[in-house]
Amino acid sequence: MPIVDQVDCPHCGTKKSGFSAYGGFRRSNTKGTRTANGYVYHAEDWYLMSCGNCKKCITIQYATSNVGGSPESISSILSKHGSPKENGYTYNEHFPKEISIDIPEYVPNKIQVPFKQALSNISASNWDAAGTMARKTLELTTKDIVRSKISSQDEIEKLITKTWLKKRITALKELGFLTDGLEELAQLIKDEGDGAAHDEEPYEENEARELIGYAQALLTYVYTIPGMVDSVKQKAIEETIEAE
Ligand SMILES: [Zn+2]
Secondary structure (H helix, E strand, O other), X not given: OOXXXXXXXXXXXXXXXXXXEEEEXXXXXXXXXXXXXXXXXXEEEEEEXXXXXXXXXXXXXXXXXXXXXXXXXXXXXXXXXXXXXXHOOEEEEEEOOOOOOOOOOXXXXXXXXXXXXXXXXXXXXXXXXXXXXXXXXXXXXXXHHHHHHXXXXXXXXXXXXXXXXXXXXXXXXXXXXXXXXXXXXXXHHHHHHHHHHHOOOOOXXXXXXXHHHHHHHHHHHHHHHHHHHHHHHHHHHHHHHHHO
C-alpha cells in the first residue's frame, strides 16, 4: 500500500510517520446548494490507516465536495492509489491522537529521547533495537547524574569521558548517588542491554519488554520520585508565603 498521509503515530510515538490506507467508510454525503453545473455534494469519509513503523492503526477523517454528483467512492480511491488527499480531499482529524506510551514524569527531555525510541521499537517489534536503546537510556542517565551532582569539572570529565559505564555505575554508588538496589538494577540494564546489542542470538520479545520495565523503574527512582518530592516541598513553601 502506498503511503497516503503523515501523522505523529499515537502508538509508537514516531513523528510524521507514513500511514497507508487499508479501508474506508463514507459517514455522510449531503446535497448542498444548486449551481449552474448541478448540485454541490459534500462527503465526509473515515479511513483506516496503518503506521509504517509499528503497523498499528488509526482512523483519519477527510472531507471533500463535488459539483454535479457524489464525490468519488472510497473503493475507487483505494483501488487506484489510496490517497484521499490526491483526490481532492482535505484532512479534518484523526483518532486516537494522544501518545499512549508511558514515560515517567519529570524525566529530562534528553533522556526521554532514547527511552521513547526504546518504546517505539517495542511497538514495532524491533527487540534488539529496543534493548539497545534501553541501555542508551541508562548510559545518558548516569552521565546526567554525574553532571547534576558533582561540582568538580575534572571529576565530571573523568567520570564521563574516561570511565566505562560499568565502572561509572559503581562510582555513582560509592559516591552515594545510587543506592545498592539501584546500582544492581543499573548493572542489570547494562548487562542485558549489552546482550541485546552484541549477542549473535536475536533478542527475544520477553527479554526486551522486561528490560524496558527495568529502565522505566530506574527513571522512576532517579527522576520521578525526587521530582514529586520537590513539587510537594515547593507547594509547602508557596503556602507558607501565602499564609504570612
Ligand atoms: Zn506507529
